[in-house]
Amino acid sequence: MASYGSPVTPTSANGKGRGPPVVKIKTGIVHTNTVETKDGQKVRARIDPSLATSEVVRQLCLSLKLAETSKLFALRTDTDELVTDDNLSRVVRDKTPLKLTNAPGIDAAEIVSKLQSRDEVNVRPALRELRKFIKEDEFLLAFLNRDGLRQLLDIIQAYHGNILSAALTAMDNLMELDRGWENLPSTFITRIVAIITTENSINVSRPAISILKKLVEADPRHNPAPGPSSSRGTFSKGKAPLTVYNYGFDVVYEQTRVRPAFLETVVDRLASPEATTALNSLRLINALIASATDEHWEDFIRQLEQLNVRKKVIRLMDNNHGDDLSSSILDFQSNIARVTYRRKTTPVDTGNETHRIMLNQILLAADLPAGDAEGDKWSRLGFDSDNMPAEFARVGVLGLECMHDLAMRDREDFSKMILAQANRDPERRCPFAQASNEVVELLSEHWNIFSGYSTSTSYQPFLLAFHRVHNLTTRFFLRMWNDSMAAVYDFPRVAALVRSQVKVALKNESTTSWFEVEREMLESEYRKVRDRQMKELELEDDLLNKAPIRKLRETLYSESLNFVRDQRFQCLMDGAWFVNAVPLVTAQKDRPQRAWRFLRLDKTKKYLYYVDSPVKMQIRGGLEDLPERIEVSQIADVQLHSGASAPGLLPNSQSDIHPLNGLSAHPHSFSLISAQGYSLADQVADSGATFCDWVDGLNMLRRDGSVVRRETQDMVTVLTEIGLKIKLLDLTGEKVDIPTTLAYEPPPDNLEFFFAD
Incomplete structure (x- = not known):
């Protein structure tokens, strides 16, 4: 609030009175907003957006000389959005009309009290308010602390019609958040399944399907594992955040078995003349297919196929019902591709x-x-x-x-x-x-x-x-x-x-x-x-045998090779951890204490910098953490030790990489050999991808720039063919005639010429 002296009497919006309400502030730019009090009076207030919202409310209550403590009040916009520290600046800047209302905790207490009464006269307006406020953190905390969730679940269990619709919508809004519904009882899931199976009203089935979809997608396998930095993970300071990712497909599927007609009802509603009903059902089916676990996958997909779900979706394709339904149809199409791929890659078993x-x-x-x-x-x-x-x-x-x-x-x-x-x-x-x-x-x-x-x-x-x-x-x-x-x-x-x-x-x-x-x-x-x-x-x-196409393929091959070379060099400059290896002949002896080595190529591509360590540790960008180096020009050969290659290497660490049985060389081991024939470094990569990237990258650093790995050669070939097809699509799409030979202009007769730009 802006301050120009001691508080004065508020002025009404029509200009009558001695002046607008003012309160003391620190410094800063002020803006004037219209504030409607609880008794319907409208006043103008000059608000400093740098203040905390609680301070703005406190000073406003002082200016209005309210007897109650400011903790009982809050500010909302004319659209009932709660004013918080996060949106105060925007609200003040836009001069949004405001209302002085009950604090979220007071609203929560009143709503819970009305829900407990079970009187429809009280329950109906309470649910309308609940739908609006349930997504607000302060309100949700107070609502849960007053056992509001249990009251809401009891209403969902007991009521039908419009009250059930409003209660389900409130619950659906609550489940938009990632807290507050961590421990829903199985009876609630059973009730939702029953509602979807038996209720034909779209106002009831729509939020029920949305709720079940959220339960299916709340799979512990996809738990984001929120930590202390999570913004919505917990209500109590110092405690580990709870997670709502403890339901998933298996939990929901077990409840659907209680209602054998459930899946049939959902699939049948795809044929509903109401586009919204079809959309909601298809969204639920997509969620179920995408989340189905291995334990129930076969049984669930078999049930869907028996219900002719594909035919019903094909019929939906014949009509244009809007972007939302079209998007869901494409999602179903993608899910069917996944189902088809899984069946294609599942072996036939005569024991089945x-x-x-x-x-x-x-x-x-x-x-x-x-x-x-x-x-x-x-x-x-x-x-x-x-x-x-x-x-x-x-x-x-x-x-x-x-x-x-x-x-x-x-x-x-x-x-x-x-x-x-x-x-x-x-x-x-x-x-x-x-x-x-x-x-x-x-x-x-x-x-x-x-x-x-x-x-x-x-x-x-x-x-x-x-x-x-x-x-x-x-x-x-x-x-x-x-x-x-x-x-x-x-x-x-x-x-x-x-x-x-x-x-x-x-x-x-x-x-x-x-x-x-x-x-x-x-x-x-x-x-x-x-x-x-x-x-x-x-x-x-x-087309492919014409000279211009052959020349194009050569050019694209060169470009693809350069692209892969740059990618390999970037891997080397990013750096990677390797296990320090030991020759097979010394494998039975004591191994060095520093089992790990981090290697990184410098930007000039002249040196490989490294550091040895007994454990993996955080390596900063640059070369400050890498005191040792190997000169690239000294590397005469990159010797591989896979298979029966000699001398053969074993990892110096068995914590992350396990050597092969006996004393055979590790498949991801290699050595950097000098021109004199001695080893500059013996390393074991932790994966085939790292091994391929580094062996090829190190080979490309050498003067001949050779590529020794078939994987890289295949990658270059694939990139070349893809590039060629794209170029040919560009040409043939425009019906451009590709000549068999290139036509050259005759050379000039003298030297009196210049090259055009």
């Missing part, structure tokens, strides 16, 4: 009852002659052996599920398809099982399943219908095999043909109908498909 049943059902659906031996039946299906884990090694459980779906979808047609191939000459027989697995690989490649997630910003409905697309594409594979009169050795050629067709049929997935995909797969003639593929191959070969 589910896997064994699917394999037996495939055999039964094929309806092969009864006289065939077990091995002959698998051979007629197109397997090389009866070792199913090995046969499905590339495609895992995903391949088994796709094959099973194809067999079960139309058993009679499947049997005819298998028998048609089985009755052919062995050399002309299409190996159905191998074709099915190859299609799984092609589709996984098309949708980039190998990355384990989807980054597509457009809808991919056919990714969600993976099994159905696999069915159609496998039939296309068999048709192309028959139409081209292929033999066993033609399998790669037919697979390439199918890959080309997949790209065409699924090119514009978000706008292509299933009817169009079926037409491409079922009606495309072999000759037309083959001609198109040949044109694609000719274009690719012709």
